[in-house]
Amino acid sequence: MSEKTHPLITVVGAGISGLNVVYCLTELYGVPGENICVVGDYLPGDQSANGYSSPWAGGNFSCISPDDKNVIWYDKFTYQNLPSLTKKLLEFYKGKDEEWLGLARRPSTELWDFQPSEAKINSWSQYLDGYNVLTKDQLAKFQPKGAVFGITFKTFNFNCPVFLVNFAEFLKGKHGVSFVKDRLTHIAQAKTYANKASKKNNSKHIVFNCTGLGSKELGGVADHNLHPTRGQVVVITAPHVAENCLRWGKDYATYIIPRPGKLHELVLGGFLQVDNWNAQDTSREETEDILKRTTTLLPKIGDPGELPILKVAAGLRPSRYGGPRVEKEVKEAEKGLVVIHNYGASGYGYQCGLGMAFKAVSLAFSEQRDSKL
Numbered sequence: 001m002s003e004k005t006h007p008l009i010t011v012v013g014a015g016i017s018g019l020n021v022v023y024c025l026t027e028l029y030g031v032p033g034e035n036i037c038v039v040g041d042y043l044p045g046d047q048s049a050n051g052y053s054s055p056w057a058g059g060n061f062s063c064i065s066p067d068d069k070n071v072i073w074y075d076k077f078t079y080q081n082l083p084s085l086t087k088k089l090l091e092f093y094k095g096k097d098e099e100w101l102g103l104a105r106r107p108s109t110e111l112w113d114f115q116p117s118e119a120k121i122n123s124w125s126q127y128l129d130g131y132n133v134l135t136k137d138q139l140a141k142f143q144p145k146g147a148v149f150g151i152t153f154k155t156f157n158f159n160c161p162v163f164l165v166n167f168a169e170f171l172k173g174k175h176g177v178s179f180v181k182d183r184l185t186h187i188a189q190a191k192t193y194a195n196k197a198s199k200k201n202n203s204k205h206i207v208f209n210c211t212g213l214g215s216k217e218l219g220g221v222a223d224h225n226l227h228p229t230r231g232q233v234v235v236i237t238a239p240h241v242a243e244n245c246l247r248w249g250k251d252y253a254t255y256i257i258p259r260p261g262k263l264h265e266l267v268l269g270g271f272l273q274v275d276n277w278n279a280q281d282t283s284r285e286e287t288e289d290i291l292k293r294t295t296t297l298l299p300k301i302g303d304p305g306e307l308p309i310l311k312v313a314a315g316l317r318p319s320r321y322g323g324p325r326v327e328k329e330v331k332e333a334e335k336g337l338v339v340i341h342n343y344g345a346s347g348y349g350y351q352c353g354l355g356m357a358f359k360a361v362s363l364a365f366s367e368q369r370d371s372k373l
């Protein structure tokens, strides 16, 4: 694409979905960072219980995603492209390592009380590093009894609040992308931000809507399929646990996720409470339940009554009936404004986010791409 044809771009939302879009625009599509402005009422480094899911994720790559074929593809794309993202960030942050970056590799064991779908198993077996199916004897060693399927593989672990800041600083420092803190009431307001930030005068403008749960109320979007799935987690210090372990039941999820970094944080969870908006409060009963389930699943964590608890927190996953929305919309009422929606990643925004962003950016440039075929 020649320099002349690059549009001005506003990305609304500075969670992992928005940052992944900017990464794909700059690194994969060669859009100059000075053409791009990210606007969000919360930016990397901020925390909000209700308006910003990204700092609250565990976060790892797991088998949580639904059977939806799009999401299966997003997961695969992300898993296969996280190594090059890591490499590019570490080239920028010379002398730093993956632990500092907040994105590192760790072993993972996942167990199911039911048989996962063939579609998912086929997909994982093609690309997960070190993919191995557990034998019946190996499954029988886990408590509580009843796991019918299990795998081990090498996964990716994010220290989410740290990684968000490092990812954003890379996009600013390497590409000159602008970040503006503001709240929009209507998606059409987005256009003004890239116009102000860029010194170029370009009539072509594209808006990416990466507002997560914000899209439920945002004017011009108002997607009532969006809903929260609340999770509570307990974070402890545990230098002796450097592995992931997850157990999927029909009506529960238990997970143990180590965060990269010197603090050796271990995230213990969790809950998947559909339509529960309460991220302000945490419950002692839920904390005790989490400690009991996680220490039963992985006894090496320690005695549940004696764990060094750093914090107990709750967060809201941006879930959507019908699955994530990655879609192009031309708003005729707004003089043909092109809006690319990229939201609704529920509990898998880190692990499928690059795939969603790549599809979103491809949709934005489909005309140029198709005309080149």
Ligand SMILES: Cc1cc2nc3c(=O)[nH]c(=O)nc-3n(C[C@H](O)[C@H](O)[C@H](O)COP(=O)(O)OP(=O)(O)OC[C@H]3O[C@@H](n4cnc5c(N)ncnc54)[C@H](O)[C@@H]3O)c2cc1C
Pocket: 012, 013, 014, 015, 016, 017, 018, 039, 040, 041, 042, 043, 051, 052, 053, 054, 055, 056, 057, 058, 059, 060, 061, 062, 182, 183, 184, 185, 210, 211, 212, 213, 214, 215, 218, 230, 231, 232, 233, 314, 315, 316, 317, 318, 342, 343, 344, 345, 346, 347, 348, 349, 350, 351, 352
């Ligand atoms: C407890 C918990 C554990 C999780 N664990 C994992 C995990 O292990 N792995 C994984 O992949 N995922 C996990 N997730 C899910 C993951 O956190 C989300 O899928 C992801 O963070 C969604 O990112 P997002 O950028 O789409 O939304 P958000 O992070 O919510 O970002 C939305 C952005 O839009 C902005 N915004 C919204 N409305 C407006 C507006 N009107 N005007 C301006 N800006 C606006 C916000 O300020 C923010 O910048 C977990 C989530 C929770 C809560």
